[in-house]
Amino acid sequence: MKTILKLFTLLFGVVSFAQTTVKGKVTDNTGLPLPGANIVVVGTSSGTVSDFDGDYTLTVDLDPPFSIRISYTGFEAQTIEITSNNQTVDVTLEEGNTLDEVVISASRTPERIFESPVTVERFGLKEIKNTASVDFYDGLENLKGVDINTNSLTFKSINTRGFATFANTRFMQLVDGMDNSAPALNFPLGNLLGMTETDVLSVELLPGAASALYGANAFNGILFMRSKNPFDHTGISGYIKRGITSQEAAGDNPYTDLGIRMAYKFSEKFAAKVNFGYLKGTDWFAVNDADKLNRGLTREDPDYDGINVYGDEVSTDINDVAQTLEGLGLAPPGSSALVPSQNVSRTGYDERDLTNYNAESIKADWGLYFRPWEDDFEIQYVGKVGSGNTIYQGANRYNIKNFFLQQHKLEIRNDNFFVRGYVTEDKAGDSYDMVFTGININRAWKDDQTWFGEYVAAYIGATLGGATDDQAHTAARTQADTGRYVPGTPEFQNAFERITNDPDLNTGSRFQDNSKIYHADANYNFGDMIDFAEIQVGGSYRRYRLNSFGTIYTDNDGPINYSEVGVYTQLQRSLELSENVELKLTGSVRYDKSELFDGFFSPRLSAGFTINEDHNIRASFQTGFRNPTTQDLYIGLDVGRAILVGGAPDNPARDVRNYDLSPNGTAITGQSNIDFDGTGAYNNSFFANSVSSFGESMNPADLEIANSNLAQPEQVSSFELGYRGKLDGVIIDASAYYNKYQDFLANETVIAPFYGDVQLTETLPGGTPLAVAAIANGDFQAYQTYTNSDEEVNSYGAAIQVSTKVLGDFDLSANYTYAKLDFDVNQNPDFRTNFNTPEHKVKASFGNTELFKNFGFNVSWRWSDNYFWEASFGDGEVPAYHVLDAQVNFRVPSLKSTFKAGATNLLQDEYFTAFGTGLIGSQYYVSWTINNL
Structure with missing residues (x-):
């Protein structure tokens, strides 16, 4: 060395x-x-x-x-x-006070949070050490305006100002300037593969649009996580947390989280660091067996489809089956008249039968830092790897097993500029779709045609024997399920292993991926060279390489590549209007261009008045835009109830599948099967709700043409007012905003008939439109398209936080957040905004870092109003909930150690933040942190 x-x-x-x-x-x-x-x-x-x-x-x-x-x-x-x-x-x-803290994210330059031109939240070393949450990432939930939706124990999705699912592509997460979204998923998996707690220097959060400085995906908020530089933070530090997770469905299970950081400054020119983190626990069991489609059905109902029961998505009208059997001579003449026109579903498997709920995260990163002139000029190489197991809920529920992500960055920087480039690569590992696992275990034992045939035959026999309808259904299911694979048996386990290793969704459930993102960006601050204002310029380039082997994207014939580029500039100037009043003006604009779409300008203007050094009033107007994500563009995924087909110009035609036609369809077309691609979803389809209405009325006038538009970039115009100030020892931070969206990106559920046109001009000899006949015959495919709304989508909200000292030296803070969607849902029943945010949230904390020598505590409480959750997996009400977390800590200076004991959800009121997930229980833990500076 x-x-x-x-x-x-x-x-x-x-x-x-x-x-x-x-x-x-x-x-x-x-x-x-x-x-x-x-x-x-x-x-x-x-x-x-x-x-x-x-x-x-x-x-x-x-x-x-x-x-x-x-x-x-x-x-x-x-x-x-x-x-x-x-x-x-x-x-x-x-x-x-907190207003004197310095932030970088708001303007890409250091400034007091008090003078920031836009709303910004900060979570620093003090907050990390004192959080009552189990780790720093969970502690972000106590910030005003922040929602954390819990997918599983190790996968939590952060969001601000609404419009969130677990696939939260409107919110960006940067770690030391690197976007740590998984390329295949297009969003980060929480902190599953993120930072080790002992290496966190600070966390900053910008709610709302920030495209003017940060590009096309900085649309609804950005989380900035900065690590400790080994030139400034040397030595060895670490922590270990042990405890239990407690849930009624899962019981009490051990929980371990540990991390170590080693950093050494070899000289004023060279320093290095290494971090390692490991977490293992048991995930929250998802055991909700209520009817997924909100029809009020129970397990005893013939067409039951449980929320966390998989395989029962396969359903058919048993009268159609009876007619087919009768026509083939496999049922007595006239017996189909004994069978009602009623959908029956196959018997499913509980989610707990299809996963072991292993929650695990293994991550490591390292960095080499070189300062050739022993000043602020620095060359960095940083590498990160991570692997983990978690549960992800998208269109279906997925067991993310042995998922692997790696990043490598090379950066040159000083106080005035940076140039960086990095690559992100993911591998799906042994991940699989639990819904298709249940479906295909059933089919591996007995194909659908045989199962429904046996069901109908048994139903007819029971009815002829004098059974009631309920008795006949019970007898029919018992007969059809005879010999079914039982969880825990070798037959079941063999089928499970075979199916979860098979990437063909016709027979298996595994998804494959090895996608990459290549990214470069640069920024130069001319503040030291120009006196009248601080001027910055910068730009970025990103290239996507999607490679899912046809399991997620329409990339059966090889990887899909496309790129985006952007440039921006910002001017910031402070003017002293009088002895006690200062005006800070900020203006910025960015131009972004994807090779798939026209370019777009994103301006931002803000003004901040500082009065008597105690009060700051700010106003801003900023725009943002969001290019459709990789999934918005190129997904081609069968999720059982529908096929997800992306809206890139060349994508629908890439999704080609073969379908068997009904006997009536064969008679009409002269074909027994047909090759059909996704173009029908975009140029020959009906809205799904209108098809349901037609099914009840059989009136073709109820059918409404969908023909979704191909995806285009989404835009937002955001207006914000804010105030920060100090009043007699009380710190107040308040803001209000109004967002106006154009070409809002979301999903539509549509039905594409295999023959006939949706304008109903093509008819059968009797005058029946071909497309109507296709719907009536069941010759159609349901699609979920990725498109833009023609309707106005707006949202508005406000947040306020008050913090002070009480009873001498106790810290007390409270905040309130209001968020409201302005969109006519009733007029657009097929369009899903996925707002998924409570209208009201209240949070509070109380503590003392030094109650007596070396002893501190903190208690935090939060309440969320009820709200309606809608996403591709399912829709449902999320009831209001409140949560109490608490911790006590004790410092032992002679050991350079801090010991902490804490509990989350101390009141043990289990709750959930999204439809379909497991109930969130309690966590109890003790931790030992050594030399964490």
């Missing part, structure tokens, strides 16, 4: 002329040490941090005099002049 450093020194001609050492201790105004305080030489990036006891040693290649700046989150920074070598500088920092 020394030889390498010598070579680098020779290469860049760096010579050290002097060396000065400064030592000291950083404490608060009560005399307690402040570990992790930053000590930086003013005007450079050279610095260090205080250790667990608040002590620090800073050695730099500079001759005095020079100045150092000592800062700590939540305290007022101090700048001190160094006049001699070996000078001792002990500093006592006075507690400040």
Whole structure:
């Protein structure tokens, strides 16, 4: 290593002329040490941090005099002049307030959160240490305006300002500038493959549109996570958490979470770090057996389709089966008259039979950092890998098993610019669709035709024997299910293993993927070169390579490639209007172009008035746009009830499938089967709701033409007002917004007939339209299309937070969030906005970091109003809920350790945040954190 450093020194001609050492201790105004305080030489990036006891040693290649700046989150920074070598500088920092904290995300430049031109939330080291949640990522749920939808124990989806599903493609998550979305899914899997807690420096969150600075996917909010630089944060730190998860359905199960961080500064030129994290637990069991289609059916009903029961999605009209059997001579003449026209579903398997609910995450990252001139110019290489098991709910429920994600980044930066490039690659591992697992285990045992034939034959026999309708259905199912594979038997397990390793959804349930994203972006800040304003310019380039082998996308014939590019600029200037009033103006604009669509400009304008250093009023207008995601464009996925077909211009024709026609369809077309592609969904289809109406009335006038438009970029115009201020020790942060969407991207459910036109101009000799005959004969395919709404979709809301000190030194804060969708759902029953956000939310926290020496606690409570959840898996009401979390912690300075005991959902009121997921129980844990600065 020394030889390498010598070579680098020779290469860049760096010579050290002097060396000065400064030592000291950083404490608060009560005399307690402040570990992790930053000590930086003013005007450079050279610095260090205080250790667990608040002590620090800073050695730099500079001759005095020079100045150092000592800062700590939540305290007022101090700048001190160094006049001699070996000078001792002990500093006592006075507690400040959250408005003095510095954020970077709002304007891509450091500024006090008090002066930020837009709403921004920050979750720093202090908040991470004091959160009552089980980890820092869960702790974000206590921020105002933030929703966290819990998919499973290890997969949680963050969202702001509505329009969220677990496939939350409107919200962006960046880790040290890298988008950690999985390329195949187009969204991050929570923190499953994200950051290790001991390496988190800060978390910032921008709600709302931010396309002007961050591009096409920065549409509804961005989460920024920054890690610790090994030049500033050295040493070994780690944590271990042990506890249990407790749920009525799953019982009590062990939970383990551990992480370690190792960082070393070899010299002022070279530093490196390594992180490792491991989590293992048992996921929340999903055992809801209510009727998925909200018809009020129970397991005893013939056409039962349970929410967390899979295989019962396969359903057919048994009278049609009876007529077929009678026509083939396999049933007595006239027996079909004994069989009602009624749908019957196959018997399904509970979700708990199709997964072991193993929740696991293994992740590691490493970084090499090089400062050739020992200043702020830095070259970074960062690598990240992660693998894990979780449950994901999209159109179906999926067991994400041994999923693998890796990222590699090379970045060159200093205080004024950065240039970075990275690649993200995912592999689906052994992941599978639990719905198709249930369907195909049934079919592996007995094909649908045989099962329904036996059912009808038994029904007829029971009816002729004098049984009632209910008795006949019971007898029929018992007969048809005779010999069915039973969970836990070798026959079941063999079928399960075979099917979950088969990627053909006709016979299996595994999905494959090895997709990649290549991304590069750059930014330069001319603030040091131009006096009248701070001007930034930047741009980005992204290329997608989709490779699911035909299991997710329409890429049967090879990977799908396409790219996007964008450029932007921002101007920011502060004007002193009077002695006590300052005006800060910010203007930015970005141009983005996808090779599939026309380009688009995204401007942002904001103004902030600072009055008497205690009050800031801000107003902004910003636009955003969102290119359709990879799934919006190129998905081609059969989910049982419908086929998801993306809206890229060339995609529908790529989704070709073969269908057997009904006997009537064969008589009409002269074909027994047909090759049919997805173009019918977009140019020859009816709305699904209108087909249901036609099924009841048999009146062709009830059929409504759908013919979804191909997908186009979505746009939003956002207006926001906000206030931040201090009033007699009370800090207030409030905002209100109104969003107006154009070409809103969502889904429509449509029905495409295999023959005939939806204009009903093609008719049979008797005058019946061919398309009507196709619907009546069951010769059609249901599709879910990806399209844009012609209707207005608007939303508005507000949020306010109040925080203060009470009873001397206790921290108290509370916030309220209001969110409302402005869209006529009744006039657009087939269009799904997926707003999925409660109208009212209230959150509060109370605690003391130093109740007595080295002992602190925190309690947080949140309440959510009821709301309606709609997504491709299913729709349903989410009842109101409230949750209480709490923790106590004790510091042992001699061990450089903090011990914590905590509980989430302390009241044990199980709840859920989305239709179809398992109920969220309680977690109880103890943790030991060592030397986490």
